[in-house]
Amino acid sequence: MIGLMKTGLILFLHLLTLLIRLTRPGGAKAIVTENLALKHQLLIAQRRHHRSPNLTVLDRYLLGWSAMLMSPRRLLRCAIVVKPATILAFHRALVSRKYRLMFGSNRKTTPGPKGPSQTLIEAIVEIKQRNPRYGCPRIAMIIANIFGIEIDKDVVRRVLAAHYTHDPNKGTGPSWLSFIGHTKDSLWSIDLFRCESITLHTHWVLLVMDQWSRRIIRFAVHQGPVDGLALCGMFNQIIAGTDPPKRISSDHDPLFRFQQWQRNLRILGIEEIKTIPYTPTSHPFVERLIGTVRREYLDHTLFWTTTDLERKLNAFKDYYNHHRVHASLDGQPPCEFGNETSKPKALLDHFSWQHHCRGLFQTPIAA
Numbered sequence: 217m218i219g220l221m222k223t224g225l226i227l228f229l230h231l232l233t234l235l236i237r238l239t240r241p242g243g244a245k246a247i248v249t250e251n252l253a254l255k256h257q258l259l260i261a262q263r264r265h266h267r268s269p270n271l272t273v274l275d276r277y278l279l280g281w282s283a284m285l286m287s288p289r290r291l292l293r294c295a296i297v298v299k300p301a302t303i304l305a306f307h308r309a310l311v312s313r314k315y316r317l318m319f320g321s322n323r324k325t326t327p328g329p330k331g332p333s334q335t336l337i338e339a340i341v342e343i344k345q346r347n348p349r350y351g352c353p354r355i356a357m358i359i360a361n362i363f364g365i366e367i368d369k370d371v372v373r374r375v376l377a378a379h380y381t382h383d384p385n386k387g388t389g390p391s392w393l394s395f396i397g398h399t400k401d402s403l404w405s406i407d408l409f410r411c412e413s414i415t416l417h418t419h420w421v422l423l424v425m426d427q428w429s430r431r432i433i434r435f436a437v438h439q440g441p442v443d444g445l446a447l448c449g450m451f452n453q454i455i456a457g458t459d460p461p462k463r464i465s466s467d468h469d470p471l472f473r474f475q476q477w478q479r480n481l482r483i484l485g486i487e488e489i490k491t492i493p494y495t496p497t498s499h500p501f502v503e504r505l506i507g508t509v510r511r512e513y514l515d516h517t518l519f520w521t522t523t524d525l526e527r528k529l530n531a532f533k534d535y536y537n538h539h540r541v542h543a544s545l546d547g548q549p550p551c552e553f554g555n556e557t558s559k560p561k562a563l564l565d566h567f568s569w570q571h572h573c574r575g576l577f578q579t580p581i582a583a
Contacts, residue, residue, distance in 0.1 A: 253282040332375060335564040336365065339580065340375050346569070346578040349512060352376065357547030362580050364561035403427040403489070404461045405502035406451070408442070408471060409510075411525070414518045419525055422450040423509070425502055427465065431537050431550035432505070433458070435529040439522050444474025451480065463487045465502075508536075516576060528573070535572035539579045 332340075336359070343355050350358075352372040359367050406424045413419060420442045424433040436450035464486055466472045472488075481488055513532045519525040537551045545553040552559070562582035570581045 252278075332367070332371060333564070336367070337375050337379055339363070339564055339567075340372055341379050343580065344376055344380050348382075353543055354541060357541040357543065358579065360547050361541050361549070361552075362562050362567070362582075363564055365564075402462045403465060404433060404463075405465045407467065407502045407506060408469065409506045411510075411514055411519075413525070414520055419522060420450075421525075421529065422447070422454065423502060423506060424451075424454050424464075425505055426461075426550075427501060429550045429553050430501065430505075430542055430545060432533045435526065435533060437522050437526050437529070442471055444471075444476035447471055447474065448476050448480040451477075455484075460484050460486055463489055465489045465491065467491045513573065513576065517573075531573050535577055539570070539572060539577070 340355060340359065343358060344350060352369040356367050356369045356372045359365050359372075403426075404424050405427050406422065408420055408422055410418060410420055417439060420438045420440075422436040422438075424436075425431065426433060434454040436453045438446050438450055442450075464481075466488060468490060471477075478488075509529075509532065513528075517528060519528055536549075538549055540549055541547050542550065542553075560582050562580055566583050567580045568583045569578050571578055
């Protein structure tokens with residue numbers, strides 16, 4: 217303790233001597249500064265104890281300011297303990313301190329691009345909390361579709377990484393098929409999938425979607441085994457009250473080879489296009505839609521009867537067509553794709569939530 221007090225007193229006297237003698241004219245300033253730097257280096261060398269000198273903050277400031285008052289030629293001759301790298305590091309520290317004071321986060325006006333606002337961060341986090349299965353691209357598309365704010369999916373990912381805590385409880389088709397599907401309402405894709413009720417009764421679901429807009433036309437449900445007559449009844453139930461398409465796309469399932477099915481299509485004037493055998497990517501859109509229905513809805517709900525299943529599938533159809541955004545449709549729901557008119561955008565500080573499928577999905581809407 218006594219040694220530290222003695223060193224501090226000597227440094228204070230050195231500083232006082234420097235302030236008094238710097239008022240002298242001519243080259244006396246450089247001589248005084250050089251003398252002070254040499255004396256202080258001798259003090260540092262005395263406390264080395266067979267190791268590299270341990271410079272304190274006061275040592276660095278004193279030697280740094282002394283180096284700034286001497287010429288470079290004299291500086292190299294006077295440097296006994298302190299190396300030129302120490303002076304350069306001191307200068308870099310001063311520059312860093314300068315810019316931190318000028319452009320630090322404590323200033324009111326920080327240059328550079330601004331991050332997302334607090335209201336936008338809260339909206340992103342709340343969308344993720346209410347819909348945990350939504351990914352960053354879909355949340356970015358929802359923000360652009362509902363609020364009219366273009367935001368990159370990477371910005372959403374950074375916001376969720378910083379502000380969202382996960383709760384553990386909670387291929388393309390062939391060119392000919394895509395070309396035909398891009399003609400509006402000219403091609404429908406159909407397929408069948410099976411699901412089990414809570415009482416383990418088998419139900420077959422016929423799914424029909426529009427290839428161009430990815431819109432779900434309708435679901436038809438049949439309990440028990442399906443034959444040609446039942447398949448025709450399900451398809452006729454779907455197209456009742458609507459204009460049938462010019463073509464439909466189906467796979468090589470044996471159910472679509474019944475004679476009743478072929479005759480029914482000829483009566484309706486619909487051309488059937490078969491997919492490429494043993495090529496799952498030739499029928500990608502409806503196959504992916506079936507996976508979406510299973511992963512996002514049927515795997516999270518139960519049904520009792522055929523009527524119950526039809527009611528729940530129709531609720532999912534309304535949500536899918538009118539509110540679920542799609543990357544392949546430029547972030548728009550199927551029913552809005554291709555429409556020139558756009559719905560009013562919501563405000564980040566004034567919006568409400570709309571529940572779908574009994575609260576399984578929640579989307580923001582304009583209040």
